[in-house]
Amino acid sequence: MSGSLIGILALLGLFALIFLRVPIGIALALSGALGYWVMNDLDRTLSILGSIPYATAYNYDLSIIALFVLMGNLAMVSGLSRDLYAMARSMVGHWPGGLASATVVGCAGFAAVSGSSLASAVTMGRVSLPEMKRYGYGARLATGSVAAGGTLGILIPPSTGFIIYAVLTEVSIGKLFLSGVIPGILLTILFMIAIAIMTTRNPELGPAADRHSWAERNRSLFRALPLLGIVFIVLGGIYLGWFTPVEAASIGAMLTLILTIVRGKFTWPAMVKCVLETIKTFAFVYLIVIGAFIFNPFLADTRLPGDLAAFIGGLDVAPVYILLLVVLVYIILGTFLEGFAMLVLTIPIVFPMIKDLGYDPVWFGALLVVVLEMSLISPPLGLNVFVVKGIAPDVPMGEIFYGIIPFWLAMLVCAAALILFPDLALFLPNTMKG
Amino acid sequence: MRPAEDIVSRITRIVVTGAACIAGGILVFLMFMTTFGVIGRKLGYPINGVFDLTHFTVLTMTFLGMAYCGFHGAHVSIELLYQRLGPATRRILDRVINLVGCAIFVVIAWRTYVQADLVREINESSQLLEIPYYPFYWLAALGSLLFALVMLLRVFVPEPERDNDISEAGP
Numbered sequence: 001m002s003g004s005l006i007g008i009l010a011l012l013g014l015f016a017l018i019f020l021r022v023p024i025g026i027a028l029a030l031s032g033a034l035g036y037w038v039m040n041d042l043d044r045t046l047s048i049l050g051s052i053p054y055a056t057a058y059n060y061d062l063s064i065i066a067l068f069v070l071m072g073n074l075a076m077v078s079g080l081s082r083d084l085y086a087m088a089r090s091m092v093g094h095w096p097g098g099l100a101s102a103t104v105v106g107c108a109g110f111a112a113v114s115g116s117s118l119a120s121a122v123t124m125g126r127v128s129l130p131e132m133k134r135y136g137y138g139a140r141l142a143t144g145s146v147a148a149g150g151t152l153g154i155l156i157p158p159s160t161g162f163i164i165y166a167v168l169t170e171v172s173i174g175k176l177f178l179s180g181v182i183p184g185i186l187l188t189i190l191f192m193i194a195i196a197i198m199t200t201r202n203p204e205l206g207p208a209a210d211r212h213s214w215a216e217r218n219r220s221l222f223r224a225l226p227l228l229g230i231v232f233i234v235l236g237g238i239y240l241g242w243f244t245p246v247e248a249a250s251i252g253a254m255l256t257l258i259l260t261i262v263r264g265k266f267t268w269p270a271m272v273k274c275v276l277e278t279i280k281t282f283a284f285v286y287l288i289v290i291g292a293f294i295f296n297p298f299l300a301d302t303r304l305p306g307d308l309a310a311f312i313g314g315l316d317v318a319p320v321y322i323l324l325l326v327v328l329v330y331i332i333l334g335t336f337l338e339g340f341a342m343l344v345l346t347i348p349i350v351f352p353m354i355k356d357l358g359y360d361p362v363w364f365g366a367l368l369v370v371v372l373e374m375s376l377i378s379p380p381l382g383l384n385v386f387v388v389k390g391i392a393p394d395v396p397m398g399e400i401f402y403g404i405i406p407f408w409l410a411m412l413v414c415a416a417a418l419i420l421f422p423d424l425a426l427f428l429p430n431t432m433k434g
Numbered sequence: 435m436r437p438a439e440d441i442v443s444r445i446t447r448i449v450v451t452g453a454a455c456i457a458g459g460i461l462v463f464l465m466f467m468t469t470f471g472v473i474g475r476k477l478g479y480p481i482n483g484v485f486d487l488t489h490f491t492v493l494t495m496t497f498l499g500m501a502y503c504g505f506h507g508a509h510v511s512i513e514l515l516y517q518r519l520g521p522a523t524r525r526i527l528d529r530v531i532n533l534v535g536c537a538i539f540v541v542i543a544w545r546t547y548v549q550a551d552l553v554r555e556i557n558e559s560s561q562l563l564e565i566p567y568y569p570f571y572w573l574a575a576l577g578s579l580l581f582a583l584v585m586l587l588r589v590f591v592p593e594p595e596r597d598n599d600i601s602e603a604g605p
Contacts, residue, residue, distance in 0.1 A: 020515060021531065029538055051546075067464070249468075250469045254465055278458070279502060
């Protein structure tokens with residue numbers, strides 16, 4: 001049996017395990033171990049199982065996940081998300097659809113301290129959905145803006161999506177983080193344009209809320225400033241080469257902790273819960289990474305990724321068509337695969353191909369994360385939609401999915417803009433110092 | 435839940451939470467150490483060995499946190515086909531999955547423990563602080579074994595309904 005055939009069979013087996021609800025990390029480890037056994041012998045397989053989990057965890061860069069997750073959890077405890085929404089609401093809430101725009105801006109702000117889309121959607125949804133309901137917003141616009149806004153969590157750094165991509169591909173985490181900044185801002189603006197178009201066509205969807213006075217606006221801006229300061233220190237520090245991403249994550253978490261204490265929100269039970277939640281998330285990510293690190297070298301051994309890359313590279317087709325095909329496949333996969341799973345399962349195959357085609361790995365990371373965002377709101381499994389449903393149980397699922405269509409299209413425009421203008425993602429990474 | 439199962443569940447909860455608390459303490463230590471490392475470096479007093487220690491903290495957090503994560507069911511799984519199965523089939527499937535997960539982590543624990551001996555023989559240690567690796571292999575073996583035990587527990591005591599706490603688990 002040829003290596004590539006073993007690789008294909010292992011992938012099919014892996015998908016079968018995953019669809020039978022085997023946790024992805026375990027499915028990867030099991031398929032990888034069995035694959036090694038078939039390709040080599042039992043001794044080598046056992047030796048790999050004894051060394052890879054340790055070697056994977058003995059990793060400097062993985063500490064970023066724990067530290068940024070801690071920072072995001074602390075930001076939730078400290079009530080900073082409420083301040084961010086209040087600031088955005090006082091600035092744009094009086095526009096037609098302004099509360100939905102404020103939600104999106106609030107999500108973007110929260111995304112800058114949190115690496116998770118789910119956390120962004122939950123945190124902002126709890127604050128903004130009741131407010132939008134109070135002003136008689138259409139359920140579609142209200143829930144759609146939270147579900148879509150939340151997805152900014154994995155595009156605007158820090159982002160768990162970028163970290164996993166970086167760990168799997170050995171691309172610089174700092175560069176990847178910076179590659180998400182401009183697309184993140186662009187997507188926020190595109191979401192706001194989508195809201196403006198929706199409310200222009202149907203003003204009843206998002207009636208204008210009360211206009212806040214300038215004094216109120218300044219007050220809300222002042223309250224949100226510390227968080228914005230932390231974001232600037234963290235991202236600015238990485239960009240200017242003051243510190244490594246790991247150090248930036250530490251400083252960000254420390255500053256958020258200090259802010260939590262200063263604001264009187266620090267309690268020991270809350271802190272313990274925060275830390276335990278962080279450990280849980282960290283271990284959860286690690287379990288996937290350990291599986292990937294057992295499976296991926298095996299897959300490379302089968303030569304399937306290399307053969308596929310060589311085959312695709314040999315086709316008489318312009319690289320951009322192959323890229324578009326890859327994006328299309330990701331969009332389709334995103335309708336039934338969870339984002340992390342999709343990333344871990346596809347990167348070993350897709351990444352060598354993309355590199356062979358001459359595309360920049362940092363740019364592709366940013367494009368991939370935008371496409372992952374689409375998967376988070378795509379039916380039937382869009383996770384963010386389920387999160388929003390949890391906060392607004394009275395809104396039917398169909399309504400929420402209908403409501404996300406304009407935002408989904410905005411993401412498509414963002415992905416297209418990234419393909420047409422790669423500098424949107426590459427400008428900051430290419431000009432970063434250090 | 436039967437009394438014996440209840441006791442085993444409770445003991446497991448205490449052990450995995452205790453391990454996770456130690457991991458949490460190490461996380462807080464990591465935050466302080468790295469921050470003071472940066473401040474020290476900027477002021478011209480670099481702290482030696484931060485890089486080495488960060489590696490060990492990540493390793494310790496990972497292996498002491500895994501069982502806690504497994505106990506609370508914080509893992510990604512796809513439920514598309516699963517949802518179409520009958521309750522009895524689901525129960526059997528859950529047990530088989532946990533048993534398989536347990537088996538693979540028992541093997542990982544065993545081989546990591548064996549690897550510890552090899553590492554000890556050749557006296558492998560970290561570059562800067564020369565901290566020997568083998569005790570951390572033991573720790574990794576222990577953490578993997580604890581995770582395997584949690585999966586074994588789930589073969590007999592199903593995972594309770596998940597709470598609605600939203601952590602950052604997930605993309």
